[in-house]
Amino acid sequence: MSASSIVKEIVQERQRQIEDEGYDAHHDSLHDPDVIATGGAFYALPEETTDWVKAKGVDLWPFDDQPKRKDRRRDLIRAASMIVAEIEQLDDTKKKSDRTVTLKANVERIKYALEKGQTAAAVIDVMVAEHGASIVFGNGTYHFRLAGLTVTRTAGKEAVLKGWCAAATKKVEAA
Template sequence: MTSAGESLLAASPADQVSSAARDVLAERRRQIEAEGYDPEHDDAHGCGEIAAMAALYAMPPAVRNWCAESTGYGATFGEAILPHGWAAKLGGRRRELVKAGALILAEIERIDRASAPKMIFDSPPCAGVARPLAPGKEQA
């Protein structure tokens, strides 16, 4: 985040957060609680599906109908970007953008979890002592 963005957030009390930001966070909470799209679910979608779904909702509705036959993934941009086996629940424009924002948040959180150091436990003599897993190494 830029220093200007950090300053803006630091200067904004929680009660001055916009209704748009509150709606995105509430939608993310709804996705977790009502749909079951919790971190474990999201972590199983590491091939860009969550970001693609966010892009679909953020895409202007008319653009979804543009020809995309040359991609080999669908006749329209909307069909081409929709992850296989997923279904969009399209509605009002603001609602779609709120869903897009919540999905972007979910994807950022998934990326952050994926890049966090994994902890492993040593065998004796250091049994029970957690240490970060070396990059590129998998636990045996």
């Protein structure tokens, strides 16, 4: 078999885990780091090895349910797909971390500019021009979006900026 067909099998197994087992990104995020990779490592080891280690009093299987061994080749495909799931979890955690850093930095920029006496309009202009923000006014309401977070206020531009900062701070604290 070619490497590309084996990789295709691994991708298909990952899809099966998501669709049939419900092991999607949300489910995977409920596991501590390295737990899914440990499950993958378990399946990568020959069954005789994991049985021998368990007989010595160490259970390598990281989950509450029992492992579902298949044949050696199938177990290796499952192991590889679990490693893929762990990498997806790492990447997702990194994105969340990056977003948290971005939110914090933008809160600091906005607060600093307002404290230094810049008008809300000037701060919004800078955030739009340099940081990808957008602001829309319609039906007496401002909609301000920055770093994937949107806040709506009717009390004016300064209120929408302060509201965005409060919402962003809440998200950062929850992360």
